[in-house]
Amino acid sequence: MRAYKSKVVTPIRLPDREERETNLDRAGYNVFNLDSSDVFVDLLTDSGTGTMSDAQWAALMRGDEAYAGSESFDRLKSAVSDVMGFERVIPAHQGRGAENVLYGALVEDGDYVPNNTHFDTTRAHIANAGAEPVDCPLDGALAGDRDFAGNLDVAKVRDLADEVGAEKIPAVLVTITNNSLAGQPVSVENVREARAVADELDAVLVIDACRFAENAHFVREREAEFEGASVAEVAREQLSYADAIVMSGKKDGLVNIGGFVGLREDADALYERAHERAILFEGFTTYGGMAGRDVAAMAVGLREAVEDSYIRDRVEQVRRLGDLLADRDVPVHRPTGGHAVYVDAAAFLPEIPRAEFPGQALVCELYRGGGVRAVELGSFAFPDSNRPELVRLALPRRTYGADHLEHVAETFESVAERRDAGEISGLEITKEPEMAELRHFSAELRPMNE
Numbered sequence: 001m002r003a004y005k006s007k008v009v010t011p012i013r014l015p016d017r018e019e020r021e022t023n024l025d026r027a028g029y030n031v032f033n034l035d036s037s038d039v040f041v042d043l044l045t046d047s048g049t050g051t052m053s054d055a056q057w058a059a060l061m062r063g064d065e066a067y068a069g070s071e072s073f074d075r076l077k078s079a080v081s082d083v084m085g086f087e088r089v090i091p092a093h094q095g096r097g098a099e100n101v102l103y104g105a106l107v108e109d110g111d112y113v114p115n116n117t118h119f120d121t122t123r124a125h126i127a128n129a130g131a132e133p134v135d136c137p138l139d140g141a142l143a144g145d146r147d148f149a150g151n152l153d154v155a156k157v158r159d160l161a162d163e164v165g166a167e168k169i170p171a172v173l174v175t176i177t178n179n180s181l182a183g184q185p186v187s188v189e190n191v192r193e194a195r196a197v198a199d200e201l202d203a204v205l206v207i208d209a210c211r212f213a214e215n216a217h218f219v220r221e222r223e224a225e226f227e228g229a230s231v232a233e234v235a236r237e238q239l240s241y242a243d244a245i246v247m248s249g250k251k252d253g254l255v256n257i258g259g260f261v262g263l264r265e266d267a268d269a270l271y272e273r274a275h276e277r278a279i280l281f282e283g284f285t286t287y288g289g290m291a292g293r294d295v296a297a298m299a300v301g302l303r304e305a306v307e308d309s310y311i312r313d314r315v316e317q318v319r320r321l322g323d324l325l326a327d328r329d330v331p332v333h334r335p336t337g338g339h340a341v342y343v344d345a346a347a348f349l350p351e352i353p354r355a356e357f358p359g360q361a362l363v364c365e366l367y368r369g370g371g372v373r374a375v376e377l378g379s380f381a382f383p384d385s386n387r388p389e390l391v392r393l394a395l396p397r398r399t400y401g402a403d404h405l406e407h408v409a410e411t412f413e414s415v416a417e418r419r420d421a422g423e424i425s426g427l428e429i430t431k432e433p434e435m436a437e438l439r440h441f442s443a444e445l446r447p448m449n450e
């Protein structure tokens, strides 16, 4: 049950089927090209798309827009210290800004950086700093229904160190929850193991904490040691093992823009390097590319994210969407993760070969069938990879209600009917940008049967 009610609303409208067909055609069968006013239920991402509380809106009004020494920064610092346990805070405009600041200060040419699974921007920033990002997920992570399928395989980190030398591994990363692996959580025990490996290698342990509160909720549900603990307690315990955090406030900071790096009080040399980069790339280190009011809203959001009543409803809502789809025989990964439901598009549309992008075909059908916008995370988004053909339905925080979830489930039913009638076609690319890795943002396609 939602422990809040609405005070501000945004009207949404479901364009009729003919309009949706036209919009899809005009968008080149790429939903990134749709106008949001033409989308009825927008599950493209949970990042920066959530609803702020009245306390956050009130904090906006009190934002201090001073270039240096802003009071809003002091509020952020005390929130990060209270909620996450880090004393030093370097704000950034969003998560990838924080990644640029930290990884540029930490990583050198020729280094290797292991992570349970690198999110795309993390991978890109590590590569940009001259190092090699190495994924170390559990073998067959998504095969069973594991409690902590997002965990880092620490044995793989040790193998990597044997292969390349510990001195080539400046940092060990853990991303909680593991966005690239169906939003699956990481246990506290696993973070303790990661800490031990980092100590063996004399490396810095960094946690990408952007969904730290969702992760903490799973820990208290599934890790025996934390039964009965509050989300706030689990979050602090889990983050206590890290030397640094990178944070996108657009997720569990409950804001529409913002991020930061968190460091320990005694991390002088790293702090100095990161501080310099922050000024160069983000802005002075008491605002970091954000307006003071946005800093103020994030300070409030971080505290709200670990309130039991909020987080329970949040994770339950994602689970409910997963159940509604599974009840209709949609192949979804279960247990569901913290922020999204992941659909196996190859299993849902078995007639469409990988070369014709079954995931993207499903994404287009969801829009055609019900004005629902999802995102493809398979062979269209990741060319030359052997990732599964996943479609992600990410739920914005505190935004949609049960009737919207029903609508999404009914839309899947209508897509299944079209599939069974042989009406769904694969797609081919008609226009591709130069950087293939970024093609799902801007490439255009057309149905094979046209």
Ligand code: F0G
Binding pocket: 044, 045, 046, 047, 094, 095, 096, 097, 119, 121, 122, 175, 179, 208, 210, 248, 249, 250, 258, 259
């Ligand atoms: N790390 C993780 C695990 C993320 O999921 C994201 C963003 C970032 C870093 C970068 O943060 O967007 O604030 O610059 N994920 C979004 C998504 C974009 O849709 O999953 P950002």
